[in-house]
Amino acid sequence: MRGPVLGVLFFALSAFGQTPTTGPSWLEHVHRNMGETSMGRSSAQLGPSPSQNTSPVQVGPLAPTVTLKGADLYRLKCQACHGTLGEGAPPEINSIINPVRATSATLILARMKQNGSAMSRKDAMALASQSETALLDRLRKGGTNMPNPGLSEAEIRVLMPYLKQLARLPAKQINIQETTVRVGEHLVKSTCHICHAAVGPNPTPEQIGAGVIPPLSTLTSRTSLEQFVRKVTYGSSVTIGALSLPSRGRMPVFNYVSESEAAAAYIYLLAYPPQAEDAKRISNTPTDLKR
DSSP states (O other): OHHHHHHHHHHHHHOOSOOOOBSSOHHHHTTOOGGGSHHHHOOTTBOOOTTSOOOOOOOOOOOSEEEEEHHHHHHHHTHHHHOTTSOOBTTTBOOSHHHHHTTOHHHHHHHHHHTTOOOOHHHHHHHHHHHHHHHHHHHHHOBTTBOOOOOOHHHHHHHHHHHHHHTTOOOOOOEEEEEHHHHHHHHIIIIIHHHSOSSOOOOOHHHHHTTOOOOHHHHHHHSOHHHHHHHHHTOOOEEETTTTEEEOOOSBOOTTSOHHHHHHHHHHHHHSOOBOTTOSOOOSSOOOTTO
């Protein structure tokens, strides 16, 4: 593990701006369990059986910085809940397509004309502006049933054109340069933290068998970097019950996440250990990784 990531870890020590993941999982926040979600009811994307190949992957050197497109930010921030095409998983998760289309005055005018209602372009532009303000507010703050995405204004400017592309609206795609640690933060906070609480006890095989989800604070001690990357990108089996028998993994396989992105999530968890929500002081400075 030390070879591929040591340089990025020391880069993280000098890169400020990231913060630890805190508090309960989003499932806990909305008082639901995994089995009640569309993700939990689907067996197609769950981990492999013990008979399948679950050997660790080989993680190569990671660059300190990467270039992200809007499509990349969407994968890291939105796709786990809203799906590949932004259609969501109704009734739990709404589609993003109509809210994005509502930002287009041209589409508003076409829809009103189709319904036999007259509207001036000025009024359509006012409605589109209101819709865009509401959409930006959601991207900045989240909502009652949507966690705060934690996006910077620069990241929102990169993501918005891709959302418009999903909604089949004309938009010029742009890029942003991000640190590898920031990529890991995106993935952990907007995908992993949906199901995994920040901190808590390390569950036993018996508890895993009963459906307990390990907290983020235990993931780097439960798995090596290579094991973690395989589990996220290809899936792996787990040990369950008093006899610690191997069983099919219950965690969904995120095959749209690259190995380097999964490794970045592991690095972020090492550099910025998760904390309880009521921690008296949350520092932007990572824990000393040399001890």
